[in-house]
Amino acid sequence: MGDFDGKVVYITGVARGQGRKHAIRFAREGAKIIGMDLCDVPSEHVRYPTANRDDLATTIERVEAEGGEIMAEVGDVRDLAFQQDLVKRGVERFGGRLDVVIANAGICNWGKVWEIDEEQWNDTIDINLTGYWKTLKASIPHMLQAGNGGSIILVSSVAGLKAMPVQSPYSASKHGVVGLAQTAAKELGEHKIRVNTIHPYGVLTPMGGEDPDAHDVFENMPQFLPHFTPILGMGMATTDDISDSVMFLASDASRTITASTFTVDMGAIKV
Numbered sequence: 001m002g003d004f005d006g007k008v009v010y011i012t013g014v015a016r017g018q019g020r021k022h023a024i025r026f027a028r029e030g031a032k033i034i035g036m037d038l039c040d041v042p043s044e045h046v047r048y049p050t051a052n053r054d055d056l057a058t059t060i061e062r063v064e065a066e067g068g069e070i071m072a073e074v075g076d077v078r079d080l081a082f083q084q085d086l087v088k089r090g091v092e093r094f095g096g097r098l099d100v101v102i103a104n105a106g107i108c109n110w111g112k113v114w115e116i117d118e119e120q121w122n123d124t125i126d127i128n129l130t131g132y133w134k135t136l137k138a139s140i141p142h143m144l145q146a147g148n149g150g151s152i153i154l155v156s157s158v159a160g161l162k163a164m165p166v167q168s169p170y171s172a173s174k175h176g177v178v179g180l181a182q183t184a185a186k187e188l189g190e191h192k193i194r195v196n197t198i199h200p201y202g203v204l205t206p207m208g209g210e211d212p213d214a215h216d217v218f219e220n221m222p223q224f225l226p227h228f229t230p231i232l233g234m235g236m237a238t239t240d241d242i243s244d245s246v247m248f249l250a251s252d253a254s255r256t257i258t259a260s261t262f263t264v265d266m267g268a269i270k271v
């Protein structure tokens with residue numbers, strides 16, 4: 001018996017990193033997974049390695065190795081019609097229900113407010129904020145139709161609760177996600193659908209650990225380093241650390257929690 005037996009979970013950005021780990025962990029607990037990933041360069045302003053179709057295939061293999069079922073396709077969170085079609089087909093395939101949504105697909109990039117260009121700003125907002133709204137727009141009607149309540153988790157960041165220098169589009173998008181989530185929480189409470197944001201600090205993924213621009217910033221702009229210091233000096237979080245919190249927020253153990261900003265940040269927000 002798993003904690004999510006018979007439940008259906010939609011996760012964006014499942015090819016690797018946190019999204020992949022959530023897919024594996026929910027499958028281990030009996031959930032059926034609807035997933036998607038771009039598997040291509042999301043923006044020319046992203047410098048860390050790009051996820052690809054092999055990564056997505058590995059996620060599918062690892063979910064199936066857990067005995068899980070997954071319907072995962074290549075697509076872009078910026079494409080509302082794609083997300084609507086995918087979720088509709090996934091819900092039909094998995095018995096007409098959708099219980100948990102994890103808006104996770106995102107990008108990160110660097111540069112001072114006046115030095116970034118318009119495309120960098122637009123790409124980041126389009127994926128990290130408007131893409132999340134499209135995920136909710138594609139999902140919520142199915143949750144309402146099923147009438148089982150549910151839990152929606154939007155992956156924000158420490159940068160969604162405190163401004164981070166050299167990350168203005170990222171920080172603005174991740175703050176925006178909080179407003180989106182809390183509005184949805186107020187609208188969905190009467191339907192027993194809870195909506196929360198989570199706020200990780202550094203997580204050991206290609207975004208968190210393999211971005212050459214981040215290393216440049218830390219080496220060449222030491223005046224900004226205090227903003228990137230957590231209370232707990234324990235290195236980066238693992239993807240399992242984040243899955244633990246996501247699964248708590250998806251479960252009935254958190255049934256009283258909605259509209260919260262759930263920090264998984266080693267105390268970084270307080271520094």
Ligand SMILES: NC(=O)c1ccc[n+]([C@@H]2O[C@H](COP(=O)([O-])OP(=O)(O)OC[C@H]3O[C@@H](n4cnc5c(N)ncnc54)[C@H](O)[C@@H]3O)[C@@H](O)[C@H]2O)c1
Nearest residue numbers: 013017018038042051076077105106157202203205207208
């Ligand atoms: N890694 C960190 O340190 C960290 C810290 C705080 C918050 N976050 C947030 O966590 C989430 C997951 O990031 P991660 O660390 O797993 O990074 P990651 O780069 O390993 O994974 C992100 C996934 O999203 C996919 N993606 C990007 N743009 C997409 C698009 N337009 N459409 C569909 N898929 C797209 C990528 O292909 C990739 O597979 C992101 O929202 C990120 O902002 C990460």
